[in-house]
Amino acid sequence: MSIPKIELHLHIEGAAPPAFIRGLAQEKGTNLEGVFNKDGSYRFENFNQFLSVYEAACTVLTGPDDFGRLTTAVLEQSIEQGVIYTEAFLSPDFCGGGDVGAWREYMHAMQEAAAKLPQIEMRGIITCIRHFGPDQAKTAAICARETAGEFITGFGMGGDEMQGTQGDFAYSFDMAREAGLRLTTHAGEWGGAESVWQAVRDLKVERIGHGVQAIDDPALVDHLAEHQIVLEVCPGSNVALGVYADWRSHPIERLRERGVPVTVSTDDPPFFHTTLSEEYDLLGHHFGWEEETIRAVNVTAANAAFCDAATRDKLLKALEPAS
Structure with a gap:
């Protein structure tokens, strides 16, 4: 497909090629027993196991240099898929434990790695981890506030959506908003339509990570469409984790037909055996x-991206059909 692609929902650690993580583990003598299948792929059977394997894989990412190398590996994968702009979720909890000084070193390593690949633009969305709790989220928000700028342009939340409520994290989101950061949060992947309502009402985000379970509440669908709240939809992830049984039952096309602005991303592509090109191929196959x-x-x-006006204009120009 010759159309340039823009990806808004990508977890930097979750996009790590398994071979990259195995290589780091070998370099450091770290035992990652239980993380991989015999074929070398990541091993999990449900969402909670996925979170555990994800966090175990992160244990070999122990310094800024590791994250610089990781950024290069992830962006090279994206370039192969024709991605010209990506936003990656970056968690200070995995990058220095939430210490601002340590976080700056990790961030600079990732920013420098991204700058060496001119084929793609990258921006970072600092992400707190929901199941680490509201107090820990505040440390991520402080890191976000202190490093907001050209590279760090957003703040969000990932992790176990069934822990607490969106509103429990309002303090952190208010802090990020006051720092000029754009806001998104995971909702409506596991927590039902109500979790999307909470995100919109209590956190006042402009984008929703996943958000697909909004389809179960017609009033919510109307609200998202009326206010043009963008969904970062990851169909392959939803099917792989069992949010929906198969591609045909996925609601992305029904949401789009109702006027909800949808985008397409891969979430954690090596975990879900997908690429952005494959996502679009399957959307073509199942939904025409x-x-x-x-x-x-x-x-x-492009219009929903957390970037400056000049970058947005560049992206929109690249998306114009060839005359």
């Missing part, structure tokens, strides 16, 4: 998406 729809979805992503 052709070039016009794919281009329109990427224009939506």
Whole structure:
């Protein structure tokens, strides 16, 4: 597919190629027993196991240099898929334990690695981890506030959506908003439509990570469409984790038809055996998406990106059909 792609929902650690993590483990003599299948892929059977394997894999990422190398590996994968702009979720909890000084070193390593790949633009969304609790989230928000700028442009929340409520984290989101950061949060992946309502009402985010369970509440769908709240949809992830049984039952096309702005991302692609090109191929196969729809979805992503006006104009220009 020749259409340039824009990805808004990508976890930097979750995008790590398994071979990269195995290589680091070997270098450091770290035992990652139980993390990989015999074929070398990540090993898990449900969402909670996925979180455990994810965090175990992160144990070999122990310094700024590791995250610089990781950024290079992830962005090279994205470039192969025709991605020209990506936003990656970056967690200070995995990068220095939430200490601002340590976080700066990790951030600079990732920013420098990204700058060496001119084929792609990268921005960082600092992400607190929901199941680490509201107090720990405040340390992530402080890191976000102190490093907001050209590279760090957003703040969000990932992790176990069933822990607490969105509103429990309002203090951290208010801090990030006051620092000029754009806001998103995971909702409506596991927590139902109510979790999306909480995100919109209590955190006042402009984008929702996943958000697909909004389809179960027609009033919520209308609200998202009316206020043009963008969903960062990751269909392959949702099917792989069992949020939906198969691609045909996934609601992305129904949401789009109702006027909800949707984008397409891979979430944690090696975990879910997917790529962004494969996502679009399957959307074409199951829902008849052709070039016009794919281009329109990427224009939506460009307009929703947490970037400066000059970068957005550049992305929109790249998405114009060849004359």
